[in-house]
Structures are given as structure tokens and as C-alpha cells.
Amino acid sequence: MKLITCVIRPERLSEVKTALFRAGVTGITISRVSGHGGERELVEIYRASSVVLEFREKIKIEMACSEPYVQPTIDAILASARTGGVGDGKIFVQPIEQVVRIRTGERDNAALTPVTADEVQRRALEHAVA
Ligand SMILES: Nc1ncnc2c1ncn2[C@@H]1O[C@H](COP(=O)(O)OP(=O)(O)OP(=O)(O)O)[C@@H](O)[C@H]1O
Ligand SMILES: [Mg+2]
Known part of the structure; x- marks a missing residue:
């Protein structure tokens, strides 16, 4: 299992x-986030130290997958994003390490x-x- x-x-x-x-993904969590990648142009000198001045609006998606779904999920993201x-x-x-469905107590792949x-x-x- 991978996150x-x-x-x-x-x-x-x-x-x-x-x-x-x-690709068969069903369980999914989506959040709005702000982020910064490797954009050097957004880093400026402020009071003698480098600070990140600007963040970009991004979407974060989280999915817990059983092993057979890992590569298809990655491929689907690459092809669409x-x-x-x-x-x-x-x-x-x-x-x-562990997944538990709260309603039933089922664990991991189940x-x-x-x-x-x-x-x-x-x-x-x-x-x-x-
Ligand atoms: N190392 C990282 N850790 C956590 N989040 C990251 C990391 N790198 C990127 N992100 C997140 O992904 C978003 C987009 O990153 P981005 O695509 O700009 O990465 P990059 O390494 O600068 O690649 P590129 O050169 O294609 O822009 C960032 O705004 C941030 O939210
Ligand atoms: Mg970048």
C-alpha cells in the first residue's frame, strides 16, 4: 500500500x-494549498536573508492505493496534469503502514x-x- x-x-x-x-481510483482527498517549487525568481533578498516572497495556488490530491493501482495512478496523473x-x-x-475503515474495522487492502x-x-x- 502506498500513499x-x-x-x-x-x-x-x-x-x-x-x-x-x-484508472480505478475511488478514495481521494483534495485540498487547496499554496506552494513553492524551484522558482528562483520568486526568492529575493529581504533584510539580508533569502526569503520566499510568493506562493502559488495549487491543488493537493492524496490517495491511498493498493499495490496494483500505484503505477496506473502515477501514469494517470502524468498524462492529465x-x-x-x-x-x-x-x-x-x-x-x-496501516489503513482502517472506521465503519467496519476492516484493515489494509480490505x-x-x-x-x-x-x-x-x-x-x-x-x-x-x-
Ligand atoms: N520538494 C517539494 N516538497 C514539497 N512540495 C513541493 C516540492 N516541490 C514542489 N512542491 C509543490 O509542488 C508545487 C509545484 O512545484 P513545481 O512544479 O514548480 O516544482 P519544480 O521542482 O519547480 O518543477 P518545475 O521546474 O517543473 O517548475 C509547488 O508549488 C509546491 O506546492
Ligand atoms: Mg517550479
Whole structure:
């Protein structure tokens, strides 16, 4: 299991979301963030020390994926987020120690497996009968 975090341009969000859903990603967290990459022109001397004066609006996307989904997710981000210009963003991949689905207590890959609406209904009925 990996946590894939990417920072992208806000104007690519719609394309990236579509590409991710096509790649089979279901669990996803999206945040608006401010960031700075390697833009030297935004760093100026202020009171004798270098400070970053400007941040850019970016979108951060986080997805916990089981192993078979890791490379397809990265490929989907590359294909949909790239414009070729500086500031296209970055992808970070980190190992995950544990995932727990709060509703059921399921762990790890079982907790990452998407649950369809039908399954939720069936489990709710089972729960009601028990
Ligand atoms: N090393 C990093 N750590 C954390 N966030 C980063 C890092 N590098 C980039 N980011 C995030 O990604 C955003 C976009 O970065 P950006 O694409 O400008 O990276 P870059 O290394 O400057 O590449 P490029 O030369 O293509 O612009 C930044 O605004 C920041 O939010
Ligand atoms: Mg940059």
C-alpha cells in the first residue's frame, strides 16, 4: 500500500480527476494549498536573508492505493496534469503502514477495496438481521 500525494495546477483538476477515476481510483482527498517549487525568481533578498516572497495556488490530491493501482495512478496523473511548463507539480509516493475503515474495522487492502452502494445495502441488512 502506498500513499500517493500530488500537487497540481488548479486548472488541471478536472482532467486529473477524470483520469484518476478512469484508472480505478475511488478514495481521494483534495485540498487547496499554496506552494513553492524551484522558482528562483520568486526568492529575493529581504533584510539580508533569502526569503520566499510568493506562493502559488495549487491543488493537493492524496490517495491511498493498493499495490496494483500505484503505477496506473502515477501514469494517470502524468498524462492529465502535464502542460510542459514549469510549475506542473510533483508526485510523492510513500509507504503506508496501516489503513482502517472506521465503519467496519476492516484493515489494509480490505479497507482500500471500494465498497459499492449494493454492498453497503447488503451489509446493512445483514447487520439488521443479526
Ligand atoms: N520538494 C517539494 N516538497 C514539497 N512540495 C513541493 C516540492 N516541490 C514542489 N512542491 C509543490 O509542488 C508545487 C509545484 O512545484 P513545481 O512544479 O514548480 O516544482 P519544480 O521542482 O519547480 O518543477 P518545475 O521546474 O517543473 O517548475 C509547488 O508549488 C509546491 O506546492
Ligand atoms: Mg517550479
